Amino acid sequence: MILGTQWYILFNVIAGASAFPSDFRxxxxxxRVRPWRWWREVMLPGIFPYYVTGAISASGGAWNASIxxxxxxxxxxRLSASGLGAYIAQMTEAGDYPRIxxxxxxxxxxxxxxxxxxxxxxxxxxxxxTRLD
Amino acid sequence: MTAPAAPPxxxxxxxxxxxxxxxxxxxxxLADIDITLSEGEILGLLGRSGSGKSTLLRIAGGLIKPTxxxxxxxxRPLFGPAEGIAVVFQTFALYPWLTVLENVELGLDALHLSxxxxxxxxxxxxxxxxxxxxxxxxxxxxxxxxxxxxxxARAIVSDPLLLLMDEPFSALDVLTAETLRxxxxxxxxxxxLPTKAVLMVTHNIEEAVLMCDRILVLASNPxxxxxxxxxxxxxxxxxxxxAFHDIVDEIYSILTSRMxxxxxxxxxxxxxxxxxxxxxxxxRIGGFVETLASPAYAGxxxxxxxxRLLALEINxxxxxxxxxxxxxxxxxxxxxxxxxxxxxxxxxxxxxxxxRLFRExxxxxxxxxxxIRHVLDEREEHRAPRARFEFELQDHLNxxxxxxxxxxxxxxxxxxxxxxxxxxxxxxxxDHTE
Numbered sequence: 130m131i132l133g134t135q136w137y138i139l140f141n142v143i144a145g146a147s148a149f150p151s152d153f154r155x156x157x158x159x160x161r162v163r164p165w166r167w168w169r170e171v172m173l174p175g176i177f178p179y180y181v182t183g184a185i186s187a188s189g190g191a192w193n194a195s196i197x198x199x200x201x202x203x204x205x206x207r208l209s210a211s212g213l214g215a216y217i218a219q220m221t222e223a224g225d226y227p228r229i230x231x232x233x234x235x236x237x238x239x240x241x242x243x244x245x246x247x248x249x250x251x252x253x254x255x256x257x258x259t260r261l262d
Numbered sequence: 263m264t265a266p267a268a269p270p271x272x273x274x275x276x277x278x279x280x281x282x283x284x285x286x287x288x289x290x291x292l293a294d295i296d297i298t299l300s301e302g303e304i305l306g307l308l309g310r311s312g313s314g315k316s317t318l319l320r321i322a323g324g325l326i327k328p329t330x331x332x333x334x335x336x337x338r339p340l341f342g343p344a345e346g347i348a349v350v351f352q353t354f355a356l357y358p359w360l361t362v363l364e365n366v367e368l369g370l371d372a373l374h375l376s377x378x379x380x381x382x383x384x385x386x387x388x389x390x391x392x393x394x395x396x397x398x399x400x401x402x403x404x405x406x407x408x409x410x411x412x413x414x415a416r417a418i419v420s421d422p423l424l425l426l427m428d429e430p431f432s433a434l435d436v437l438t439a440e441t442l443r444x445x446x447x448x449x450x451x452x453x454x455l456p457t458k459a460v461l462m463v464t465h466n467i468e469e470a471v472l473m474c475d476r477i478l479v480l481a482s483n484p485x486x487x488x489x490x491x492x493x494x495x496x497x498x499x500x501x502x503x504x505a506f507h508d509i510v511d512e513i514y515s516i517l518t519s520r521m522x523x524x525x526x527x528x529x530x531x532x533x534x535x536x537x538x539x540x541x542x543x544x545x546r547i548g549g550f551v552e553t554l555a556s557p558a559y560a561g562x563x564x565x566x567x568x569x570r571l572l573a574l575e576i577n578x579x580x581x582x583x584x585x586x587x588x589x590x591x592x593x594x595x596x597x598x599x600x601x602x603x604x605x606x607x608x609x610x611x612x613x614x615x616x617x618r619l620f621r622e623x624x625x626x627x628x629x630x631x632x633x634i635r636h637v638l639d640e641r642e643e644h645r646a647p648r649a650r651f652e653f654e655l656q657d658h659l660n661x662x663x664x665x666x667x668x669x670x671x672x673x674x675x676x677x678x679x680x681x682x683x684x685x686x687x688x689x690x691x692x693d694h695t696e
Contacts, residue, residue, distance in 0.1 A: 150353075150355075152351050152352075152353050152355040153355055153357065155320070155325055155349070155351070155355070156349070156351060156355040157368075158325055158343055159323055159324075159325055159343045159347070159348065159349040160343075160348070160368055160369050160371060160372060160416070160420075161343050161345070161371070161372035162368055162371045162372070163371055163372065166368070166371050170357065170359075170360060170364070170368065171357060171368075174357070174359040175357075258358070258359045259358065259359045260358060260402075
């Protein structure tokens with residue numbers, strides 16, 4: 130799951146590194162900024178917004194994969210773990226509509242709250258501190 | 263016997279640089295450059311964009327390695343960014359996530375100072391450059407002038423011997439630029455800076471004469487030093503002095519005579535198809551001609567005066583001048599321009615008459631435009647692909663110049679209604695109305 134989704138981060142970070150302004154690179158080179166500081170104060174803040182974008186895509190993808198893989202049926206074989214995905218799948222099979230609704234509501238709350246509590250603040254921070262203008 | 267003189271701060275010997283073209287063959291950018299910068303000197307590199315002056319500055323800073331030739335910094339070969347050389351960038355190049363103080367401290371990182379010492383030195387540079395009170399601000403909160411002050415503070419904080427400035431004032435408005443120039447000159451004249459020499463890139467002639475002790479005029483294709491002008495005026499200089507004005511005029515006449523010469527040479531080669539056309543919109547040509555024809559000038563003006571009036575730097579002015587010269591709407595002599603008879607008629611005409619006159623001159627004096635029209639006339643369907651002319655131009659010009667020249671020809675040809683061009687099909691043709 131991690132292997133499958135880290136590509137999002139990797140490609141976004143590569144895009145960020147190639148969009149890094151060349152005069153920022155040149156300034157750091159001409160002042161001979163040392164490696165530790167170069168990473169901490171020059172390069173990492175520059176690619177931070179791209180990292181966040183990649184991380185959002187990656188976490189979405191990972192979560193999606195995990196929920197689907199909680200309940201897998203292959204012919205007559207059934208693999209099932211306990212969790213939200215399995216819960217919704219079982220309730221759908223049983224035709225228990227109120228519980229399906231409950232499962233979907235819980236899922237929505239989880240999505241919205243991670244969005245509000247984690248990604249939005251990170252995005253706002255990236256926008257405020259590391260915007261290039 | 264005299265004491266051995268200190269080695270020049272920077273000594274650039276026979277430097278050439280060529281970048282690789284996509285096709286693999288090298289594109290020469292600078293050829294056989296020799297520059298010696300001594301202590302106590304401000305040296306200006308003046309040239310239009312594409313003359314390689316910024317590349318040259320980066321070579322002096324160890325940021326770009328020359329393809330051949332040597333760069334000596336205080337008598338020793340320069341292998342990369344070195345202690346004692348600092349750069350001020352045209353775009354300021356301040357990191358938006360660091361405060362003013364942190365940005366300035368970054369200029370000290372290579373010196374391995376203690377935290378307290380770094381902060382103390384950064385604060386004293388901030389004070390010196392007139393930024394006290396702004397140390398905790400982020401760059402985005404500052405005006406352009408204040409941002410460039412941070413750029414200066416970051417450059418001088420390490421007490422560099424050599425300061426390299428890449429068009430440091432060109433991103434600022436006129437008033438702010440002037441304040442920063444005089445502030446910098448005050449520090450320089452009063453020896454408040456430990457800096458021994460300055461190399462400055464500019465495309466502003468008056469700025470060069472105001473600040474530099476010596477000016478090297480760079481010409482393009484490939485970049486080379488076309489002229490050297492000494493500015494023996496004492497600091498602080500007055501832009502209104504006759505002597506100041508004379509030097510500005512001298513530079514304008516060097517630039518115009520080079521311009522007319524190279525246009526003359528190009529137009530005689532390969533039936534004129536080797537001629538690069540300046541990318542100037544017909545609106546700019548119109549505006550310039552109108553200003554020149556106004557009673558204030560009566561069709562004759564010093565380029566220096568008109569450039570000041572219209573606030574044109576050489577990157578704006580010379581393409582217009584080239585266009586006027588090629589189309590024979592203007593004549594140049596000793597840094598002055600005079601409208602030709604056709605130029606005067608053009609200034610006084612309405613749109614249709616202008617277009618007719620422009621078309622006439624385009625056919626007569628711009629071989630490429632006449633050639634495109636001729637090819638279209640010859641063909642039965644009156645259509646010809648762009649690629650045909652691209653290949654033809656590339657026999658004489660490099661790819662970039664060929665591209666630019668064709669674009670200028672299309673723009674002028676469309677205005678003159680000499681031919682039309684469809685970018686979708688990349689075909690030249692005639693308009694259906696004709």
